[in-house]
Amino acid sequence: MAKKLPAPLCRRLEKAARTAARASYSPYSKFSVGAAILAGSGKIYTGCNVENASFGLCNCAERTAIFTAAAAGERVVQAVVVYTPTPTATSPCGACRQVINELGPSAIVISICDSNERLETAIDFLLPHAFGPSDLE
Numbered sequence: 001m002a003k004k005l006p007a008p009l010c011r012r013l014e015k016a017a018r019t020a021a022r023a024s025y026s027p028y029s030k031f032s033v034g035a036a037i038l039a040g041s042g043k044i045y046t047g048c049n050v051e052n053a054s055f056g057l058c059n060c061a062e063r064t065a066i067f068t069a070a071a072a073g074e075r076v077v078q079a080v081v082v083y084t085p086t087p088t089a090t091s092p093c094g095a096c097r098q099v100i101n102e103l104g105p106s107a108i109v110i111s112i113c114d115s116n117e118r119l120e121t122a123i124d125f126l127l128p129h130a131f132g133p134s135d136l137e
């Protein structure tokens with residue numbers, strides 16, 4: 001059974017992910033995404049998706065948030081909340097699952113949207129048998 005975050009902390013992360021989506025730069029897909037990370041220090045970092053006219057260079061919200069946290073010196077991801085302004089919740093893409101696993105092999109992953117639908121799971125469920133840092137030891 002995956003860990004659970006305390007409800008007030010969860011609410012803060014959810015609010016941060018919703019706010020982050022407002023900065024989404026997604027002129028091509030028109031699909032806004034916001035993410036909030038709970039880092040090892042207990043600080044919250046946020047990110048949005050940032051698209052590019054060269055489509056392959058689009059960056060997802062989760063990776064924007066994790067790279068921002070890593071650049072601030074964080075080395076642990078405890079939880080990731082993804083928000084999309086849609087009727088159904090969106091689970092992180094495969095690339096983001098790999099990036100979450102790097103710093104957060106035990107991370108809680110929560111997806112929220114504009115309905116009551118909500119997904120709450122753990123990265124080892126979303127990315128079983130992951131390739132990770134220990135494979136390079």
Ligand code: THU
Pocket residue numbers: 026029031033048049050051058059060061062090091092093096
């Ligand atoms: N996107 C994310 O930001 N996170 C995901 O987990 C799935 C997809 C973004 C990438 C792109 O800007 C848009 O959503 C459509 O794929």
